[in-house]
Amino acid sequence: MSLSPKFEFLRSTGISELEIPTIVSRYPDLLTRSFKRRVAPVYNYIKGIIGAANANTLLRRGSWIFKLDIESRIVPNMDLLREVGVPQQFIKFALLNCTNIFFQDRVELKRVADEVKQLGFDSLKSTFILAIYARKGEGSVWDKCNGVYSKWGWSEDDIRMAFKKHPSCMLLSEKKISATMDFLVNKLGRESRVIAKSPRVLFYSLKERIVPRCSVVRLLVLEGLVEEDWNLSSVLSPVESKFLDKYVSRYTEKMPQLYDVYLSYKASGVLV
Template sequence: MLLRSILSSLLKNEGFPSIWVCRNGVTTLASAENSFSPSVSGEETLQKGYVLSYLLNSCGLSPEKAISASKFVQFDAPDKPIAVLKFLEKQGFTRSQIANLVAKFPAVLVYDPQMSLSPKFEFLRSTGISELEIPTIVSRYPDLLTRSFKRRVAPVYNYIKGIIGAANANTLLRRGSWIFNLDIESRIVPNVDLLREVGVPQDRVELKRVADEVKQLGFDPLKSTFILAINARKGEGSVWDKCNGVYSKWGWWEDDIRMAFKKHPSCMLLSEKKISAAMDFLVNKIGRESRVIAKSPQVLFYSLKERIVPRCSVVRLWLRKIGT
């Protein structure tokens, strides 16, 4: 019954998101549901076709990812997208990294390279993170580009660097830590100062930060999942980063990883081999959309040989009989 419910949840449709629209040089946020209604004009239809073609041919997206990405962004001229792609190439992005970034965060195509993107890349370089790493980090965690570096990322980075050192602060940047979403004055400084005042050792201060992140996600400190979440989240550059990297390779966005983690924190403690084997079967053999699996991460824990494969085979036979 549990596997049946999981298979059922994987087939559910998702709602309409918001969409970034660039018309005549002005970028605005609109409803994707309205933007893609059946009553669109011929001009809008041509525009959507142009966007889809651009995502396929200029950005290197697969047809499936291009269709998905086209629901999140529109533009009526190639000026901004061309400028963005040229900027990314100058930053050392490979074609595959550009495709990965655009697939996860299509709105980047209507960003202003000099005003919105350049200062963020300059800051990342100033941290000492290598030029080769930056495209990898940004393509893996594109939501970094949505954060204010002046008001959030830079102040938080500089503050925690003084507490845990540059190496650990850079590790948090490399994995797109949620701490860079927090307001430094109201959320970070008061907590750290209080812990210092009562004589809490530095390593405990770091543990308190992780516990605060986990509580912010909605985990109940009185439940066992809270300990599991802390155990998975506190790993510096080990299991957490490996799992994060594997899920990203399979097309999960940062929000997908966060959602799966909240539903089943132990999904960030699985081996690379187990994750890849389950994803390969569900995506390439069963035909499920990769990101939808994040809604039911428990399926990744099931035995392929003893549970998933046999039961999916039964479902396939049943569907064939219904169709005949």
Template sequence: MSRLDLARTLSYNPILFTRSLKNCVIPCYTFLRSVVLSDFKVVNIWKRHSWIFGAILSKNVIPNIGLLRELGLPQSSITLLVTYHAEIVMRKPESFSELVGEVEQLGFDPQKSSFVHAMHALYGKKTTWRRNEEAYRRWGWSDNDILSAFRLCPLCMIKSEKKIMETMDFLVNKMGWKLGKLAKFPYVFLYSLEKRIIPRCSVVRVLLLKGLMKEDKLSLATIITTSEKYFLNMFVTRYLDRVPQLSNVYQGKAKYSLIL
């Protein structure tokens, strides 16, 4: 742990100075190290959730992790939850058990990391969830669309309202994508609008309007999730002889509407 990290954390959470090193801090470190299996990850927990080092883990954390192990969550998922969402495992066992039960009822597989992502999304259900639910509804998504999208990609329910609205506006109003396609591929909301979605979709829009591609042959997943090398080869380089400005569209130096 760097001196800077140590100083920054203790200055924001000086109550740690009042905790016993022998009876609290060291046992907490030892337990967390056994759970996340890495000193590097323990340092991440220190920087993100330092208050856990002053807690009595036997009250909440240890029984909650025990429940996850009984359910069959793999070590990688438990490490993910504890490292990045320690506030969830700090919940009282009764409340934690209710959250886990809700995720199970929605059909998430404990063997997959999406189980942890669903826990994260539902943890803030009273605030972030409801706000985003209303945002999706304003774009015409039904309750079934929202639930289906959540099951496919739980993290789509924790993005900011601004992110959702701007992504929807670009894909639906400017690019002409149908809402049904977006509901079937909610992963799109995890990607940067400026760095990935706009450049790639603008290129594809040019190809569609010039008749060089057919929309029914395209998958939003293929456009958004493929590596940059693959995208350039499939959607830019191979068409440069017919659309020389395609590189400029991809780089944001030319708007697709100006070259049609």
């Protein structure tokens, strides 16, 4: 079958001539899909929801959503999200960031949506979509994350609490979870189960944020400038400028080399 109509369709979307070879070389599987029965109908449908620019972004990613049948998967699931109260802005969010939730049939999506509602998630918030996306991974990523957290001493209640606070904590890699927990628990001396109360800290970069910030604060504790029971989230959550103001700049008179020490921690990523 000639590829010309497929290339012509890609041109018709507004994607530049220079981009098309890159897209095709990166995602050759895109050309194996039926443009008449799959790609074009899906593209035109989602373009009406998220706009041409965002639809083109999904094409550039070679999104698997273009493999789905519009009548049996995408439309029924889209209708279901609306029925359970998901606002249009978060339906757009789902299409762009959590497209895998459309892979399941309507019955399964309804089951998962009902489950996350029972867990207390509000369908008017983006966390509802993230929770569905995470629960959709049950049996794979979900079970692996559950197993890793359990190994670090989290109870089922701890895991449920962390999930409700930050659903994406059940989408992290085993390596990321273990490395972060190892630093916070074994090197920093934090109680493992306490981290379940602030699961957002698991998402920060060990090298760029967690290690250098915690190392600097530990030095301040040793110098008697900061209390030992400092709050992990209050140290890791602020933007860089606010962290520097609160934990570096204000102590430079007493510790003139503190900023240089902080930079050395960032460079090495190792707790000293």
